[in-house]
Amino acid sequence: MNWIDGSPGTHKGKVSGHLSRSWWSFRFVARITIRPQHTSSADEHLSTDKTVRESLPFHVRRGYIAAFPQWIRTNMFRYAVTIFISAFLLFQVQPLIGRFILPWFGGGPSIWTSCMLFFQILLLGGYLYAHLISVKLKPRTQVLTHLSLLAMSLVFLPIAPSDAWKPVADQSPLLQILLLLLVTVGGPYFMLSSTGPLMQKWFSQSSPGQSPWRLYALSNIGSLLALLSYPFVFEPWLALRQQVWSWSAVYGAYVVLATWCGIRYLQQQRIAATNSLSPAESLDSASPLEDAPAMRPRMGTMLLWLGLAACSSAMLLATTNQLCIDVATVPFLWVLPLSLYLISFIICFDSPQWYDRRAYGLLLLACTPVACWLISEGADVNISKQVAIYATILFACCMTCHGELVSCKPHARYLTLFYVLISAGGALGGVFVAIVAPYTFHGYWEYHIGLVACCVVTLLAWCAQRIWLRTPSPGFWIWALITAANVALVAYYVYLPLDDVLNATDETIAFGVYGLLQFVGLIMTGVLEQRWKALIALWSILSAVLCAWFIGYGTWQFAGMISTTIRTVIIASAIVSPLVASACLWCSQKINQRWPHAPCLRYYLLGTLYSLVASVFAGLLHFDKIEDWQAVSFATTTGAALLMEWSARGFRGKDKASLGFWFWLPAITLILFLSNRLAVIVKLESLVDDHKQTVHMSRNFYGVLRVQQEASEKDDDFISPKYSLTHGQIKHGFQFIDEYWKTQPTTYYGRESGVGIAIQMSRERETENGKRPLRVGVIGLGTGTLAAYGELGDTFRFYDINPDVAKLSDKFFTYLHDSPAKTEVVIGDARIMMEREIAAGQSQQFDVLAIDAFSSDAIPVHLLTSECGDIYRQHLKPGGILAVHISNRFLDLNPVSRGLAEHLGWNAYQIENSQNSLTGVFSSTWILLTADEELGADAAFQKSVTPWKDDAQILHWTDDYSGLWQVLSL
Known part of the structure; x- marks a missing residue:
């Protein structure tokens, strides 16, 4: 015992100091792991340390304590580095591969949602795999199985998808994305997703008494660093192919580190066996800390874990959709919500003291009426307000859900089960937003449901823990x-x-x-x-x-x-x-x-x-x-709750615990108020009144389409009744019902608009050179308004990725049917379709090509890159005009259009027109790009041109990088 206590003896010098540090390290671990929830006195800690120390057999104390510091330091470093790198790669690959396939599927927000669904499902698979092999297999079999799969996953490198996976128009985009991701990153992502829980399990077994929860927080820090570094470091400075090869190289290093961990884990198991332990025992069985009784989680608790994880995941994806619908589908708007989601994990799992349910509960309570206001106002709210409010609401929801997860986390013995259920909940949330919502709802209503669900599941968690029995503090509530x-x-x-x-x-x-x-x-x-x-x-x-x-x-x-x-x-x-x-x-x-x-x-x-x-x-x-009834209902409920609380105490006795009527009854009332308000907002989307009626509403992978019949607001109003088309929250066009006015171009496409001038100038030029029919290409069908410019012999070829838009043209909008010109509609992503036409030797030789592919209020970024500009040039006849529609509430695409013109070596002209309510023309901004010098010299044309600002910048977007920050209009 003198040798262990560090008293004078043969091994006094180096060994004595080494063992003294060992014992203090063990005391610290024992304090953290077995002390009660509330802080106890110093004497109690010393008594606890002594009890733990004396409960160990002598040979275990001698062998274990002598090696403890080296094992702990080596293990912590080895496992920490491996878990950190795996988490970094796990979340770096998400925006990377999403950015890679974004141009292939139209650039809409559903692409990122589909990617997130895949990653969540595979994350669940990785966690389930880690749980099963750590529970069912012996250590040697675990390591051999895991190292074999790691070696097999190297076959997937590099992770760049082949061009053969570019979509075909008649296939389900969701299924195509899932299959593409499976064959591209499925193997590496599966192994990375299993690393966290499996390595933490190995660490807890090879380092008795050490808490693995900090490693979980470390993995979240690695994930957050990966997300934040992508839009600000990797995307601006590395081409996509360079990003792919860099990621693949680091993955190879990760495989080496994971192999090192597996080999050392087996060696430590052999050391445990040589320290007089029975073959059935492992390192963790030698520790009284791990031998402490651990009650298996009840079914209700496990369902609560599932619900909390599912609600936070659903809110994450629903918030991302809300942000991307009206701005642009770019990595930054993917990364921001996901970063907040991870930050909440880091805060909550680092230490329970960081989560104060009173503060975050009040934040969630304050956010709900603001959320209702923001949803009802929609795209009319400035982008900076939208981002700030949506981010705050998401953070409040994630903090309450993840904080309650930590408050009911299990013993370390059920660590992998806990992770499996968290990932299963995340996958359920992803399935709801990516699959159930688009094919069940007619609008973007998953955000409404997710917000209510977060409030409900948080209340259930509070009730399960009976938080009303805890003595409240006056300072906080004051x-x-x-x-x-x-x-x-x-x-x-x-x-x-x-x-x-x-x-x-x-x-x-x-x-x-x-x-x-x-x-x-x-x-x-x-x-x-x-x-x-x-x-x-x-x-x-x-x-x-x-x-x-x-x-x-x-x-x-x-x-x-x-x-x-x-x-x-x-x-x-x-x-x-x-x-x-x-x-x-x-x-x-x-x-x-x-x-x-x-x-x-x-x-x-x-x-x-x-x-x-x-x-x-x-x-x-x-x-x-x-409304008045809400105020009366809340006052009545609070009074009734207080009366029920007093009555229960009278019947049951003052010594009985409170049933919490005063807490959960008013809370349920507030949740019902929230549900009622959100239901009213949903009904407003199907508004029927004297002047407007929704006659069609549908949703698919590409968004929500709504057709409304709008009557004249006054009996003597000159404006004819009309059908209007809304995509998301933005009106994309309308057509008058009157026989004359139904043939006239309206909204953003009036005769004084940029595209109207481009078509008219092209027709005049062809008339001067001898009458020749025009060929006009349009990317984005909408209501088909541009077909109103067609004359006999002309060809108007429309490209649209959404098949539902074409169906509306047959049912409600008759521009294509009424046009004297020949009209063609190509379903599929315009860029891919035009690439294939060029490959087949079918250059369309357009006189005018109009880029008008808006998704709600956002234009797909991949249609404005330099590479896409080269495709446009091959489809335009010499001297043809490329017309780019840049009207937008949040993005100033003027510099990008000028950069595209500079890349092509063409001239760029800005044309703005004002609104004309009598003819149904909206104000709009178009940029006309052409190599025709005569067009710029035309005096009539110059009168329509808006001069460039003196300080106007020029930006070049490429398939590798398109910076959203540079064009935000705040």
Whole structure:
């Protein structure tokens, strides 16, 4: 025993110091692993260490402790590096391969959703594989099986998909994407997905007493780093082929590291066997920490894991869809939601203390009315607001779901089972968004359902843990109430007066940072809630920072708009808030001393006050969204819940635990209010009134199409009734029903528009050279409005990837049928179809080629790259005109169009036209690209041209890189 204790002896010098560090390391591990949930005293820790130490047999203590530091250090480094690299590769390949196949399938948001579905399903397969081999197979068989599959996965390298997988128009795009990904990255991704749970299992067995949960957090950090580095480092600086080869090389290094881990794991198993352990025992059986009783998770708990993971996954994909529908399908808008999803995992799994369900529950409560407002407003909201609000809502949902997952995580013995169910839930969420929703719903309603589901499953998790039995802290709820009051004041006296005059980006930054600081204050209040003096100092500092932020940023960006009233409200709230909070805290302390046995009543009343203030805040911002019956219902429910709580205590006895009526009954009421509001929003999409009626609504892989019949708003209105087509949230055209007006080009394609001028100028040129029919190509069918320019003998050839659009032309829109010209419709991605036509020697020799392939309000990026420009040039006759439609709310595509012209060596002309309500013409912006010098010299044409800005930049987009940041119109 002297040798182990480090007392003087033969091995005193180096060995004694080595073993002394060993014992302290073991004490630290024992403290972390077996200490109770609540912090105990130092004496209790020492007693625990002594008990664990003396419970080990002598030969185990001697052999195990002597080797413990070396094993722990080597194992931790080896497994940490392997898991980190595997996680990095796992999430780096997702945007990489998605970016690779994006141009093949039309560039829509469903492509990324389909990729995510594949990755989630394969992740589930990898986790299930790791669980089965770690439970069913012996260590030697585990290692041999895993190393064999690793060697086989090298056959998939490099992971670049073959051009033979480019889609055929009559095949299901979802099935094609899944098969393509399976044969391209299936093997490597499967092995990478199994690495985390399997390596953590091996680590927990070869390093007794060491918690594997930090390795899980490390894997999430690697995943996050991969996601953030792709759009900002790898995509801008490396070509796609270089990205593929780099990824493949690092994967080879990962295989070597995983092999090293497997071999060392087997060696450690042999060491355990030589330390007088029976063959059936492993390293973890030699540890009293692993021998502690572990209750198998109940079915209800496992279903809760599944539900929490599924809801967060569904919200991730639904949020990504919402962002990509109206902007562009680019890696950055894929990466942002997924990064927030991973950050929530990192925060929650790093340590349970980072998740405060009170703060994140209140954040989720505050986000729900804002979500309803954003969904109802749709594309009318500025992109910066959309991104900020959607990101906040997603983060709140993921934090509550993942935080509750961690709060009910199992013993390390059931680690792989836990991971399998988490990944199964993620796959279920992906199946719902990528398969069930597009083929079941007529609109993008998965976001609505996912939001409600997150609230429901979070409430179920809280009820399962009976959180109402925990003694509440007055400090947190006092500051929450003060925060709600402050937010209400700022909303009424600052936000509403400035909402219509502020720049959207400045508004988002000013109030976004304000909200973030308030939320950080809530989090810190939860951390310091037992230290009242620290709380008062925190509140004072936070109030001063909030005041300084508003006045400082306002003076810098919009000084003339900060009135005396606004300054007074901001300064007064900064002074009064900490004083009122401190007084309430003092009163709460006195009440605790006077009525120490009634905490539920006190905090229920405080929570009710908070709900009332939150309702007032929601009413100030969205007063038309809150109805009288909702306010009455909530007041009735809260009163009934309190009455039921008192009655239950009277019948069951005061010594019985509360049934939580006061908690879950009002919560259910609020969830029902949310469901009702979202249902109303869904009904509005099928609006039927005196002036507008939805006559058709459909959804497929490429988006949501809605046809509405719009009548004249006034009886004497000159405008004829019409059919309109909406894709997503953007109107893409309409056709009048009147016999004359139904043949006239409208919306973005009027005669004064850029494309209208291009067709008319081409016809005049051909007339001068001898009458020759025109050949016009159009990428994007829509309502087929451009066919109205057709004359006898002309050919108008339309390309559209969505087969449902062509069906609408036969049923509601008659531009193609009524046109004297010959009309052709090619179904499939325009770029691929035109490539195949060139390969077959079928250059179309268009006089005009119009690029109008909008998906909602976003144009597919792959149709504006330099490589695609080369395809356009081969389909245009010499001197032909390429017309690019760049009207957009969020993206300034002017620099990209000029870059395309520079690449082709052509001239570029910008043509803008104003709106004409009498003829149904919208304002629009077109860029005309042509090599014809005579067109630019034409005096009539020059009158229509809008001069370029002096500081206008030129951008070159390629298939390898297209930077969204450079063209965002904030």
